[in-house]
Amino acid sequence: MSDLHTEIAIVGAGPAGLAAALAVCEHGRAACLIDDNPKPGGQIWRAGLTAGSRSATNREAWLTNPAIPAELTARLARVEGLRVLPAARVVATQNAGSLLLEDASQARYLHYQKLIVASGARELLLPFPGWTLPGVTGAGGLQALVKQGLDVSGKRIVLAGSGPLLLASAATLRAAGAQVLLIAEQAASRQLAGFVWSLRHWPAKLAQAARLRWALRGVPYRAGSHVLAALGKERLQSVRLQQGQHVRELACDWLGVGFGLVPNTELLQALGCALQDGSAKVDALLQCSQPNVFAVGEACGIGGVDKALLEGRMAGLAAAGQVEAAQALIPARAHQLRFAAQLAHHFSLDPAIRQLADAQTLVCRCEDVRHGDLLAYNNWREAKLQTRCGMGACQGRICGAACATLYGWPVTGSRPPIQPTRLGSLLQLETTEAPSS
Amino acid sequence: MLIRIELDGTVRQVPSGISLAAVLAGLPGRRSASGEPRAALCGMGVCFECRVTVDGQPHQRACQLPVREGMVVQRDV
Ligand SMILES: Cc1cc2nc3c(=O)[nH]c(=O)nc-3n(C[C@H](O)[C@H](O)[C@H](O)COP(=O)(O)OP(=O)(O)OC[C@H]3O[C@@H](n4cnc5c(N)ncnc54)[C@H](O)[C@@H]3O)c2cc1C
Numbered sequence: 065m066s067d068l069h070t071e072i073a074i075v076g077a078g079p080a081g082l083a084a085a086l087a088v089c090e091h092g093r094a095a096c097l098i099d100d101n102p103k104p105g106g107q108i109w110r111a112g113l114t115a116g117s118r119s120a121t122n123r124e125a126w127l128t129n130p131a132i133p134a135e136l137t138a139r140l141a142r143v144e145g146l147r148v149l150p151a152a153r154v155v156a157t158q159n160a161g162s163l164l165l166e167d168a169s170q171a172r173y174l175h176y177q178k179l180i181v182a183s184g185a186r187e188l189l190l191p192f193p194g195w196t197l198p199g200v201t202g203a204g205g206l207q208a209l210v211k212q213g214l215d216v217s218g219k220r221i222v223l224a225g226s227g228p229l230l231l232a233s234a235a236t237l238r239a240a241g242a243q244v245l246l247i248a249e250q251a252a253s254r255q256l257a258g259f260v261w262s263l264r265h266w267p268a269k270l271a272q273a274a275r276l277r278w279a280l281r282g283v284p285y286r287a288g289s290h291v292l293a294a295l296g297k298e299r300l301q302s303v304r305l306q307q308g309q310h311v312r313e314l315a316c317d318w319l320g321v322g323f324g325l326v327p328n329t330e331l332l333q334a335l336g337c338a339l340q341d342g343s344a345k346v347d348a349l350l351q352c353s354q355p356n357v358f359a360v361g362e363a364c365g366i367g368g369v370d371k372a373l374l375e376g377r378m379a380g381l382a383a384a385g386q387v388e389a390a391q392a393l394i395p396a397r398a399h400q401l402r403f404a405a406q407l408a409h410h411f412s413l414d415p416a417i418r419q420l421a422d423a424q425t426l427v428c429r430c431e432d433v434r435h436g437d438l439l440a441y442n443n444w445r446e447a448k449l450q451t452r453c454g455m456g457a458c459q460g461r462i463c464g465a466a467c468a469t470l471y472g473w474p475v476t477g478s479r480p481p482i483q484p485t486r487l488g489s490l491l492q493l494e495t496t497e498a499p500s501s
Numbered sequence: 502m503l504i505r506i507e508l509d510g511t512v513r514q515v516p517s518g519i520s521l522a523a524v525l526a527g528l529p530g531r532r533s534a535s536g537e538p539r540a541a542l543c544g545m546g547v548c549f550e551c552r553v554t555v556d557g558q559p560h561q562r563a564c565q566l567p568v569r570e571g572m573v574v575q576r577d578v
C-alpha cells in the first residue's frame with residue numbers, strides 16, 4: 065500500500081485534536097487527523113459505535129456526531145486541506161517524520177513535517193479484592209459501555225473512586241434509566257469543599273458542576289468513602305465500602321470504579337519525548353522535547369475539555385506558523401493550568417487507596433500476577449522479567465499505572481508497538497526502511 | 502432495528518448499532534490465566550478483558566466491535 069504524506073499529522077480526534085485540526089486548516093495548512101475510533105469526539109464526546117460509520121472516510125459523514133458542539137463540526141466541515149483517517153491507529157514510529165498506521169484492512173506509513181499528539185487519557189484503575197469479577201468496570205468504562213448500547217435500565221449501580229468523572233458517568237447512567245445507589249468519592253469532604261470553592265474562578269465549570277448535581281439530585285454522593293471489596297461468585301453481587309468510620313455492604317448489579325485519569329503517553333515515549341509527572345513535558349507553545357512534535361490536551365496533563373480545546377488551538381496555530389496568535393493564548397492557558405492544579409490537589413489519593421489490595425489480589429489481570437508476588441521487586445523492569453507482570457495482552461496499560469501508584473515505580477521504556485498490532489504490520493515495520501519525508 | 506447474531510450456538514436478536522460488549526452485558530467472554538471468568542473493564546479498547554472469538558477469529562475486543570447481522574460469537578468459558 066502506498067505511503068501517505070501530510071504537512072501536519074494530528075493523532076487523536078478528541079477535543080484537543082479537533083481544535084488543532086481546525087486551527088491548522090483555517091490558516092491554510094494541510095492536516096491529516098487520525099483516530100482509532102470510527103467517529104471523532106474522543107472521550108467526552110464519545111459517539112455510539114454505529115455499524116456503517118467504519119467506512120465513513122467522507123469527511124462530512126465522519127463529522128456527524130451530535131455530541132460534538134455544532135459550531136465546531138460546522139467549521140471543520142468547511143475547511144480545506146483536512147484529511148481524516150477514521151478507525152486507524154498509530155501503532156509505531158520509526159524515523160522522526162513517519163508513523164506506522166493500521167486500520168482494518170491495511171498498514172501504511174504516514175510521513176509528516178510536524179506532529180501534534182492529542183492522544184488523551186484513560187482511567188486509573190487500581191486493584192482491590194474482587195476487582196476482576198465480571199460486573200466490575202471502570203467508572204468511565206461503564207459510561208462508555210452505556211454509550212455503546214449497554215442496557216442498564218432498572219439496574220442497581222454503585223460508582224466509586226475519585227474525580228469529576230464519577231459525576232459525569234453517574235449522569236449518563238441515570239439518564240439511561242439506571243438506579244445509581246451511591247457515588248463514593250475517596251476525597252475527604254474538606255477537599256471537595258475546597259474544590260467547589262475554587263471553582264468560582266471558572267464560572268463555566270461551576271455551572272457545569274451545578275447542572276450535574278441537579279441531574280443527580282437524590283443520588284447520594286459521599287465524600288471520604290471508598291470501595292473495600294467487590295463480592296460475588298463468578299459475577300458481582302455486592303460491594304463493601306468504607307464510609308467514614310463505617311463499613312457497609314450494598315447489593316448491586318454493576319460497580320464502576322475509577323481513581324482519576326492517566327495520560328496516554330506511549331506514542332510520545334516512542335518518539336523520545338520527555339515526560340514530567342506522567343505527562344508530556346511541553347514548553348509554553350506545547351512543543352515537546354523533540355523537534356516538530358507538540359502534545360496537547362490530557363496527553364500533556366489532566367485538565368478537562370476546556371484545556372484540551374485551548375491547547376489544541378494553540379499548537380495548531382504554532383504548527384501553522386501563527387506563532388504570535390498562539391502566544392496570545394498563553395495567559396488563557398495559565399488559567400486552565402491553574403484549574404488542572406486544583407483538580408490534582410483536591411482529588412489527590414488518600415494513602416488508604418494504595419492499601420486496598422491484599423496479597424491475593426491480582427494486580428496484572430492479563431498474566432494473573434498477585435500483589436503478594438510483586439512486593440519483592442524494586443522496579444517495573446525486574447517485576448516484568450520475573451513475574452510477567454505487564455507482559456500480557458494489554459501490555460501494561462492497566463497494571464503499569466497501578467504499579468506506579470501502588471509501588472511508586474516509574475513506568476519507563478515503552479517499546480514499539482504503541483498499540484497492540486497485527487503481526488503483518490510489525491513485519492512491515494521491521495523489513496521496510498521508512499523513507500524520510 | 503433488530504439484527505440476528507449467533508452467541509455460543511444460539512441465535513439472538515439484538516439492536517443494531519450497539520457493541521458486542523453491550524450485548525454480552527458483563528457475561529464473561531473468557532477465562533484468565535488462573536481460570537477466573539472475565540468481562541469488559543475499560544470499555545475503550547485498552548484492557549483486553551472483553552476478548553471473545555468472533556467469526557472464528559480469536560481475541561477480538563467486544564467493546565470495539567459493532568454487532569453485525571450473522572456475526573458468530575463464541576465465548577471461551
Ligand atoms: C473513559 C473516560 C470518560 C470520560 N468522560 C468524560 C465526560 O463524560 N465528561 C467530561 O467532561 N470529561 C470526560 N472525560 C475526560 C476527558 O479526558 C476530557 O474531557 C477530554 O475528552 C479530553 O480531550 P482530549 O482531546 O485531550 O482527549 P480524548 O478525548 O481522550 O481524545 C483522544 C483520542 O485519541 C485517540 N487515540 C489515542 N491514541 C491513539 C493512537 N495511537 N492512534 C489513534 N488514535 C489514538 C483516542 O482513541 C481518543 O479518541 C473522560 C475520560 C475518560 C478516560
Ligand code: FES
Pocket residue numbers: 522540541542543544545546547548549550551552562563564565
Ligand atoms: S473492555 Fe477493555 S478492551 Fe474492551
